Amino acid sequence: MKKLLVMLLALGLLVPAMAVAEDKAASPKEFVVFSDKNAKDNHYIPSGWMGDYGDIRMNDQSADNPHSGVTSIQFIYSAKKSQGQGWTGVYWQNPANNWGNKKGGFDLTGMTKLTFWARGAKGGEVIQKIMAGGIKGTYPDSVMVEMGPIELTNTWKQYTVNLVGKDLSYVNGAFGWTTTADLNPDGATFYLDDIKFEVDTQLKSEGVKQQAMPFYIYADRSSIANHFIPSGWMGDYGDIKYDGASKEDAYLGDTCIKIIYNGKAAQGARWAGIFWQNPANNWGNLDAGFDLSKTTKLTFWARGEKGGERIEEFKVGGIMGEFSDSDSATIGPVILNKEWTQYTIDLKGKDMSYIIGGFAWSTNIDNNPEGATFYLDEIKFE
């Protein structure tokens, strides 16, 4: 009887211990997005083609110098703007083509980073952004983290997206990249391999890091230094034409921004403007502000086509939403000269610790009844 009791006691202790051990063994250290063509552990499909999808050619079994195994994925981006967007990208989804309209994805809780290997065919190719999560819809991803821009080298290099502290309970859009024709005016060929989520117990949360100055909004058309996207078109947005690669007498470098406002009140608002946002179209609904605490001013160069064009306001910050900009500052009205003139928005004493709306301008029909054409260049925080 005693022996039986001892055995039962031993079993009672052993079984939970084995279960724990089994649990530990079952906790995966990594979760593969893509490793090799037809690999059993691939979990996502590169099905979410965006923007100028006609500009992309994909070879998911490129045998040209893979990082590991026998294949990598080759992308050839032509930058021809087939769909007139000026940008493109691909999301890895589960199941294929799931833009949040059906339940899919995986619970990746416990993973702390997303890693991948990449190289350019020549080196110098620019990927604008790498995304982990971020697909919306009825079944939205629980996470959205972005990294970039990245300038590729012609040899394989590993990149890491820090996911410490992020909610990975539902991930449909596991990995995505975007780039633009401005960043790659002659197109780009690049390779991706060994994309996976991993557990790294040593990794610490990144938080929001203070950006170093100068921090460019617009340096030149293809500049990797550019931040914020001129996506927030306001008021009579139909009255605006935006050219981010104008070669008409740029102030510095090859290109400047040319804006044509025709003052026809297409939407009946009688005013129009553009906000540069991070990421595109973020009206404060995404937690993605830059910490620009080190800045004391924003400077930019501007000129009017004829001189005398009146801009009601140039602005920094001021986007209000669930995630609002921490401050705002404006100058204006400004009457533009025909010659390039530098303007400054004083940011001393301002709280620039969280900025989604990096820069904005607005004007109206009352002060520009004939419309206005004007140019901007070298927009930067200093």
Place this chain on the structure above:
Amino acid sequence: MTKLSSNKARSKKLKGKGQKIEGRGQKIVFWVFLFSVFCFLPFVLSRCQPTPGVRIQKLPNRHYQLIVNGSFYIIKGVCYNPVAIGSNHEYDWWSDKSKPWIADGKLMKEMGVNTIRLYQAHEDPEEVKQVIRDFYNLYGIRTLMGDWLGFWEYPCPFYGDDKFQSKVKNNVIAMVNLYKDEPGILGWILGNENNYSCLGYVNAWSNEDIDKEPNPQKQKSMRAKIYYSFVNDLSKEIHKIDPLHPVGLGNGELVGLEFANEFCTDVDFVACIIYRGKTFGNLFKSLRMTFDKPVLLAEFGADCYDAYLKREDQDMQAFFLQSQWNQIYENLANNKIGEGNCIGGTSFEWTDEWWKHNSDNPASWSVHDTQNGWSNGSYYFDIRAQCNKNMDEEWFGIVALSEQLENGINKRLPRKAYYVIREFWKHPVLIKTRGKKI
């Protein structure tokens, strides 16, 4: 024995003499004491009694406190304009026989409201005094009295014109003289969002000098200088005739306060109108940098109509208001977190106003319209509404109006925000709002 007896007798004699001397000394002490009391009593009494009146106190740590009759006072207020269903802004509630403020004051007192903000006094001073007195005598609620400073005068407020200034000044001085001795008066608020007229956003005005200036930025500065200097003059005049109540500068957002810092330094506090959603952002810190005065959040709040889901949403309103009051309390004096420059708030507003969507159409004054008038992304729950217009002016009340009458007025139906703020004021436990999410 005899010796002893004689000694005793001498001793008794001496004792008797001593008693006489002692008695005389005591009398002198007594009279000196009485004289002293007589001389110093008024002084002592005056030191013991609270200083009458309302004032702002700047503490050594640069924090600001509002002091009312010697005691620290947090303004826990509401903007009050009880327009009845079926009426518009011309409705004369002051002379309403049903006295809506009696029922409102009772509800306010139960909630913990200690201050109402009135935008403008009524024409009949006796009726105004009655309202102020009823609020104060019945419920202990004080009044912040405002003046529009001619902001709505047709065609625009000509602040650059001496005659216009003089007319406005006379009105303001008359108001102060009429009500300054009312015990229920807490202070004065000059203007509301009048600063926007300097930018030309609304009710734009000019004068010859401004018109001559070709640079629009300079024009803006010229207007701001004129406007803020004018308010400063008013403030100085008020202080001359009424040193017992503080004067506030009504101001939309923080726009133009860099000019106020130069030209309007004689106001005692700034009364800001702020609609920034769940937080006031960097407002308190920013004020320190631009215009270091105590701040009253004179207008803030949230509507309770979800323009996206097209239904009343009291939770949404309560969420925003609680978060806003939380930040007000964070920034009161002597709080470890916060700037210590806030003296309270008057939220917008006590009751709904059913006339606002279309003030010219009497038929719509009896309809609780849901066509939203403006867009504000800070109130993000319903920002996906058509054209992003998510703000409904007719639904800002923390008390709803019923079409059913009770004691001659629309029955009052407190919304969730009423109860949430009531509990917050009773137990103001601060929750962290510094992060991006609450």
